[in-house]
Amino acid sequence: SVNFWGSLWTTRYKSLGIIDNRHSEYNISTVEVDGNTVPDGDGLYVYVNTDDPRESSNIPRAVLMAAVQRSEARAMKNYTRADELRQNIIQSGYQVIDFQNEEILARKYRIRLRGIDAPEMLMPFGEEAKKELAKLVHGKCLRVLVYGEDQYGRCVADIYCNGIFAQEVMLKKGLAWHYVAYDQRVEFATWQKEAQAKRTGLWVQSNPEKPWEWRKKNKR
Structure with a gap:
């Protein structure tokens, strides 16, 4: 049940210092997510039942x-x-x-995963990052901790799926960068270093381009 899994992820990640509900603006629990609507490796669309108080x-x-x-x-x-x-x-x-x-x-919510930056779709490993996130969330009800909105109106949030922390998965599989300019969680840096050491995912490249630098050169 949601409460069972909720207690698992809360106990685990609070003990690591990753979760701090005092800093999140609100929490939402979604209905089952359609992985086919995931646009990239660090964003997704979710729906919340309007029966929610x-x-x-x-x-x-x-x-x-x-x-x-x-x-x-x-x-x-x-x-x-x-x-x-x-x-x-x-x-x-x-x-x-x-x-x-x-x-x-x-109600529909646009979500931006907090603290990570996945390769853009036209970059190496952009498609792989999208597929991994879609696989992770497809058919699952998610727990979402929202910390605010970005300039595009997306909710910046931590995502938990049956006790699994989505950002941890993406970083450990080498399918996202730690977005250190906006998030200084030590664990994120550690997970990225683990992936780099193993040459996992995008780290198989000798000098992968950072997504934020790619965007500066490829403005829409």
């Missing part, structure tokens, strides 16, 4: 009305109208999804 009081009235009207349209087999309303819901940052054999209204 934090979400239920913040649903826009227009979204609630659209969800009710969509349900009514489907009951009357007016699927064209139901699809129109579903698109309105999606455009508002929500989604009607199947979860545990029932339809639920869920």
Whole structure:
């Protein structure tokens, strides 16, 4: 259960000094993640059930009305109208999804993994990083500790999947850099050094280019 796994990862990572809930703004628990929607090695999209107390009081009235009207349209087999309303819901940052054999209204979050920087998709190991993160989260309900938003409106967060710390996996497999300019956790530096010593992942290259330097040269 979520509580069982939650106690495992909390005990483990608090003992290492990696987790400090006092510094996170809020925590969210997601519905099952679709790994096919992972865009790269340090970002993902997640959905949170609006039955969650934090979400239920913040649903826009227009979204609630659209969800009710969509349900009514489907009951009357007016699927064209139901699809129109579903698109309105999606455009508002929500989604009607199947979860545990029932339809639920869920809020969409864009997540940026805190403290790591994976290779961009056009860089060596960019595709491998994306696939690894997608494999890790696919079909799983995640625990997300949000620490704020970045300049692109993404939630900067630590991600836990059945007791597994996502950033640890990415660093140890050599599929991300420790983003030391924004995160000084000692464990992150240690995990990166372990991967470098083993020449794992991107560290098989003698002098891999840093993602933040690549972006400076390849501005969109």
